[in-house]
Amino acid sequence: MVPDREEGRASGRDSTGLRGIDGLRMRRNCAESDIISTVMLPLVELPATTRIRLIPPRDQDLERVALLFGELEPVLLWLGPRRPIREIALELIEKRELPPEGNPDRALTALIQDPADSCLLGVLEYYCGYPEEDCLYIGSLFLSPRCQGKGYGSEIETAIAQAALERGYRWIYLAVGILNWPALRFWTGRGFTEITFVSGDEAFGPGKFAVIELRRPIAGTPDWSPTGGGLRVA
Numbered sequence: 658m659v660p661d662r663e664e665g666r667a668s669g670r671d672s673t674g675l676r677g678i679d680g681l682r683m684r685r686n687c688a689e690s691d692i693i694s695t696v697m698l699p700l701v702e703l704p705a706t707t708r709i710r711l712i713p714p715r716d717q718d719l720e721r722v723a724l725l726f727g728e729l730e731p732v733l734l735w736l737g738p739r740r741p742i743r744e745i746a747l748e749l750i751e752k753r754e755l756p757p758e759g760n761p762d763r764a765l766t767a768l769i770q771d772p773a774d775s776c777l778l779g780v781l782e783y784y785c786g787y788p789e790e791d792c793l794y795i796g797s798l799f800l801s802p803r804c805q806g807k808g809y810g811s812e813i814e815t816a817i818a819q820a821a822l823e824r825g826y827r828w829i830y831l832a833v834g835i836l837n838w839p840a841l842r843f844w845t846g847r848g849f850t851e852i853t854f855v856s857g858d859e860a861f862g863p864g865k866f867a868v869i870e871l872r873r874p875i876a877g878t879p880d881w882s883p884t885g886g887g888l889r890v891a
């Protein structure tokens with residue numbers, strides 16, 4: 658889920674302008690020559706944690722990814738109009754969620770599996786170097802309902818941040834549906850407290866959607882402060 662920065666937050670686009678799994682696609686608002694000003698090390702290898710294994714999706718994973726998105730349909734309906742689940746799954750497997758000038762070599766798409774039985778726990782997508790070169794953008798982190806609230810999300814986010822820090826990244830970005838308050842609780846609790854962009858419909862109503870983009874500095878970078886970040890969520 659990446660807001661369309663080119664069209665702007667007050668563009669008044671209606672919900673038919675929302676595309677992709679989470680309604681929106683990446684668009685760069687800088688000149689092509691500005692895109693790679695410094696060379697960052699790409700973070701496309703998969704961070705491992707103790708309880709999960711991340712593996713690249715293959716064509717034959719379509720059915721089980723579609724089953725996962727089927728379980729998550731209530732969340733998907735907070736993000737945009739209803740779309741065929743298999744189409745959403747195919748987009749993930751074919752790594753179609755890239756910026757217009759995006760380089761697939763800078764994108765990671767992974768199935769999150771249980772190392773013991775290869776059971777599918779969720780999916781993860783991120784892109785290295787958007788919206789600036791020293792930023793990492795989490796496009797998707799979707800866990801099966803039976804795995805939520807067990808610390809997997811925190812573990813994965815920590816692993817990504819640690820690996821990103823080691824490669825010189827300074828910021829992690831993501832976008833979340835405004836109606837997705839469980840995820841808002843999760844991300845703000847992880848320190849994503851700076852709103853950098855709002856996109857989608859201007860007025861709330863049936864069939865209307867909006868997302869907010871949040872960011873946090875990566876702990877250990879010059880931008881990070883131990884007292885900053887982290888909303889108190891009652």
Ligand SMILES: CC(C)(COP(=O)(O)OP(=O)(O)OC[C@H]1O[C@@H](n2cnc3c(N)ncnc32)[C@H](O)[C@@H]1OP(=O)(O)O)[C@@H](O)C(=O)NCCC(=O)NCCS
Pocket residue numbers: 729732798799800801804805806807808809810811812832833834837839840842843846
């Ligand atoms: C959002 C999501 C990635 C969080 O991962 P998770 O593994 O469930 O979260 P964790 O178990 O690591 O929880 C971390 C913290 O967030 C809180 N939290 C997680 N889910 C929550 C929920 N549904 N409601 C309230 N708090 C929640 C936990 O209480 C925990 O707080 P604590 O550390 O103070 O105890 C996961 O629940 C998910 O995939 N949800 C459905 C899809 C989705 O909305 N994805 C995000 C799209 S932007």
